[in-house]
Amino acid sequence: MNYSFSYTEWYEKALYEDDTLSIINIGTDYAKAEMYEHAVTCWKYIADKGCGNPDVYSNLGVSYYYGNGVERDYKKAVSYYQRAAAMNHPFGMYNLAVACEYGNGTPKDKGKAVEFYRKAAEKGVNQAIDALIRLGLYDEINGLAFYGRNMNDDSF
Numbered sequence: 001m002n003y004s005f006s007y008t009e010w011y012e013k014a015l016y017e018d019d020t021l022s023i024i025n026i027g028t029d030y031a032k033a034e035m036y037e038h039a040v041t042c043w044k045y046i047a048d049k050g051c052g053n054p055d056v057y058s059n060l061g062v063s064y065y066y067g068n069g070v071e072r073d074y075k076k077a078v079s080y081y082q083r084a085a086a087m088n089h090p091f092g093m094y095n096l097a098v099a100c101e102y103g104n105g106t107p108k109d110k111g112k113a114v115e116f117y118r119k120a121a122e123k124g125v126n127q128a129i130d131a132l133i134r135l136g137l138y139d140e141i142n143g144l145a146f147y148g149r150n151m152n153d154d155s156f
Contacts, residue, residue: 036069
């Protein structure tokens with residue numbers, strides 16, 4: 001087997017074979033290598049195809065929120081976060097909560113932010129638990145811990 005393919009060749013092969021999962025994974029690899037424009041190309045292809053993948057929606061939201069590979073656009077970011085959150089994607093919910101808390105791309109709404117922080121915390125998103133603690137709505141220390149921390153979370 002020849003493993004000397006470049007990512008561009010793998011991407012073109014995945015496109016030809018209509019291999020959605022490979023295209024998503026190639027996009028993720030590009031993002032990890034900080035080649036954001038290529039990552040966004042992969043993810044937008046999947047989103048535009050209408051595959052309804054919550055990871056893709058969440059990743060595109062992050063790309064637009066921070067301007068990684070695209071021009072920063074909070075409204076587009078929120079639109080993608082909403083799609084991911086509607087599909088119960090943990091980080092889609094967390095990122096939507098952040099946007100709601102700070103009013104980026106959506107009206108500032110602390111109640112909605114807390115709602116999505118709680119939903120994300122229930123899915124084990126440690127950052128959501130931290131946000132609830134920061135907002136004074138959760139206390140892990142004094143016996144009020146009811147959200148389980150995800151000990152395998154390496155997103156820091």
